[in-house]
Amino acid sequence: MDNLWEAKWIWLDLPEGTSNVYMEARKGFELDSGLLAASLHVSANQAYKVWINGDELGRGPSPSDNQWKYYDTYSVNGILRKGANSIAAVVYNFGSEPIVTEQFKGPGGFLLQLNMKTTDGDMTICTDESWKCRRSPRWIQTVSRQHQWNGFREIYLADAEDGWEQIKYNDANWTTAAVVADAVQPDSPWPRLLPRETPFLAKEIILPSSIVRVDSNFGARLGERHLLDKHGLHESMFVDASKPGSLPGVVFDFEKEVVGYLHLEIEAPEGGVVQLSYGESLELHLIDTFLMRKGMNHLSSFGRRAFRFVMISFMATPQPVYVHQCQMEFVHYPFDQVGLFESSDPLLNEIWKVGKYTAIVNSQEHIEDCPYREGSLWVGDTLVLGKVIYHTFGDMALMRKCLLQEARIQNPDGSIPGTGPENNLFLLPDFCAYWLLGVHEFWTFTADRLFLAEIWPNVRRLLEWFQDQEDEKGLFQMKDHPRWWCFIDWADYIDRRDRVTAISCLYHKILLKASELAEVMGESELSNEFIGKAKKLRFTIRETMWSDRHQAFVDCVTDEGHSERLTLQTNFMAMWTGIFAEDEAERFLQTALAQCSFPR
Numbered sequence: 001m002d003n004l005w006e007a008k009w010i011w012l013d014l015p016e017g018t019s020n021v022y023m024e025a026r027k028g029f030e031l032d033s034g035l036l037a038a039s040l041h042v043s044a045n046q047a048y049k050v051w052i053n054g055d056e057l058g059r060g061p062s063p064s065d066n067q068w069k070y071y072d073t074y075s076v077n078g079i080l081r082k083g084a085n086s087i088a089a090v091v092y093n094f095g096s097e098p099i100v101t102e103q104f105k106g107p108g109g110f111l112l113q114l115n116m117k118t119t120d121g122d123m124t125i126c127t128d129e130s131w132k133c134r135r136s137p138r139w140i141q142t143v144s145r146q147h148q149w150n151g152f153r154e155i156y157l158a159d160a161e162d163g164w165e166q167i168k169y170n171d172a173n174w175t176t177a178a179v180v181a182d183a184v185q186p187d188s189p190w191p192r193l194l195p196r197e198t199p200f201l202a203k204e205i206i207l208p209s210s211i212v213r214v215d216s217n218f219g220a221r222l223g224e225r226h227l228l229d230k231h232g233l234h235e236s237m238f239v240d241a242s243k244p245g246s247l248p249g250v251v252f253d254f255e256k257e258v259v260g261y262l263h264l265e266i267e268a269p270e271g272g273v274v275q276l277s278y279g280e281s282l283e284l285h286l287i288d289t290f291l292m293r294k295g296m297n298h299l300s301s302f303g304r305r306a307f308r309f310v311m312i313s314f315m316a317t318p319q320p321v322y323v324h325q326c327q328m329e330f331v332h333y334p335f336d337q338v339g340l341f342e343s344s345d346p347l348l349n350e351i352w353k354v355g356k357y358t359a360i361v362n363s364q365e366h367i368e369d370c371p372y373r374e375g376s377l378w379v380g381d382t383l384v385l386g387k388v389i390y391h392t393f394g395d396m397a398l399m400r401k402c403l404l405q406e407a408r409i410q411n412p413d414g415s416i417p418g419t420g421p422e423n424n425l426f427l428l429p430d431f432c433a434y435w436l437l438g439v440h441e442f443w444t445f446t447a448d449r450l451f452l453a454e455i456w457p458n459v460r461r462l463l464e465w466f467q468d469q470e471d472e473k474g475l476f477q478m479k480d481h482p483r484w485w486c487f488i489d490w491a492d493y494i495d496r497r498d499r500v501t502a503i504s505c506l507y508h509k510i511l512l513k514a515s516e517l518a519e520v521m522g523e524s525e526l527s528n529e530f531i532g533k534a535k536k537l538r539f540t541i542r543e544t545m546w547s548d549r550h551q552a553f554v555d556c557v558t559d560e561g562h563s564e565r566l567t568l569q570t571n572f573m574a575m576w577t578g579i580f581a582e583d584e585a586e587r588f589l590q591t592a593l594a595q596c597s598f599p600r
Helices: 226-230 346-361 377-392 397-408 431-448 449-468 501-520 524-545 568-576 584-595
Strands: 007-010 020-033 035-045 046-050 055-060 069-075 083-093 111-116 121-124 132-135 154-155 176-180 193-195 203-205 210-216 221-222 235-239 249-269 272-279 285-292 295-299 305-315 321-332 557-558
Touching: 020 111, 020 121, 020 449, 035 046, 035 055, 035 083, 046 069, 055 069, 083 111, 193 226, 203 249, 210 226, 226 235, 226 321, 249 272, 249 285, 249 346, 285 295, 305 321, 305 431, 377 397, 377 431, 397 449, 431 449, 431 501, 449 501, 501 568, 524 557, 568 584
Parallel strands: 069 193, 154 285
Antiparallel strands: 007 111, 007 176, 020 083, 020 132, 035 069, 035 111, 046 055, 046 083, 111 121, 203 321, 210 249, 221 235, 235 321, 249 295, 249 305, 249 321, 272 285, 272 305
8 A cells, every 4th residue: 555645644734732632524525436446544643533424434543653653444335325425534633741651642643545446447535635624623622631641531512513424514614634744755754654453443332230329419310220221121311410519420330341432322401411430440530521412412432441330420401311321332352262261160260251351351452451541552561461362362463463563663772662552761671571572472372484574673683782781791780771660570679770680580581582583583693692692691690699698589789799689579580581490499489488488
């Protein structure tokens, strides 16, 4: 598709860095001849939702770094018609406010190209200055943030809905789009366009399983249990919040974490306000507010939500309202179940189910450690969850994509940011090692030579970066890099100063794994070099970081000598990476762990 892009990136004519922008864009066109085939290609920074002839087509794209922007492709053969047609999209851009993980970066942009083969020849519809656009009147711009790890809350004005997605809508008063850049140009904010590398997310419609709490709060509510009905009796919940100051509401429990979009259908004879507060526990946070219009309201947030509990509250309803539907569009990666587990122990069976479901919830467009907080692609979590995915689902595409995305944001010095998918300043030396271990593990499971050939230059640069951090003995040294986050574990008692034992242990392990990959790549001399460095490093770690008195490894070594801290985390890392001798490891487990006598 690279050489076939005619579309241009478009946006509203707004001051640079304008935050929390919802742009609505549309284009009408005539199709005068018979349609043989049609495909629509679309991307955005950061998110789009697109309609053709008033019917929702999909949302996307997969989150990515702006240097490697994904686009989606839809077959639209059966949607277009002879005569008048329209394409409409709402596109969201976060803006330039600070965010902890440094995601959601870059200016607003929307790119779409519709390629059609007709009985009269080829026809193309592209985003350009002929498109009409406006800043959506449906969302309030000036709202507070959810928190500093994520985006803004939403306040949605349903009475501003005007049918703009439909074919016959009159957009004469809208402004023309501003062109940001041509597609696939080196000087563009998005110089590359990549086709989607994984399938579209699966969607499941689920209902809340139970009700935790009901609050009348000077109003009234009745029939909330009807919204739990899975048998389609279609009875509604009655709510009266007409009394000034009243705030009736219901807390629903979905039984376990869900990720996606809550959909409400509410009949409001004279409007009113509904608010949604979400939580993974019963500590709920107000995120979405909807100002309802008179009549039937179909309400859902634009942004994705993750929660177990949701409180639906009502206020300022001049007349009672009727909630006809409350259901969750649960989204996740479309795994095919492959692995099975069943034993005679009910607890083990339950652990299996919980672990499997956790993997599903955290597998979205990329692997996420916490969909509720920020949904970023953390390198360490990729490695851990990958082990579950390989054995449980037998899927390789998601891990392949995640490892490549992490490689694409590699820093110029060869290090890899601790999280993604956008480049940032989060540098965790242990996560750099975990990325290489993830590459090796993927190769072990797949023998995917094309993948290894593509990612091998990144592996080489990462090992050069590790080498650049060596002290005179070959140990990994951190004392000149105060901004680096040496993670190892959340425990704050681990001594992470200067030459951290766990990081040198990881360095030893990745040298051995890289030697195997080098052999596959036909670089035997380099493979032997890595093996030699690993042997030397193991000797140095044992000579420099071993405590004879404790028969264990200290957390770190500084210019003043051994740290006084010896922790389980450091010594388990030494076991896992092959630094402990077998008899030493056995003795350590018997004394330190079994007798709970290990010093800290």
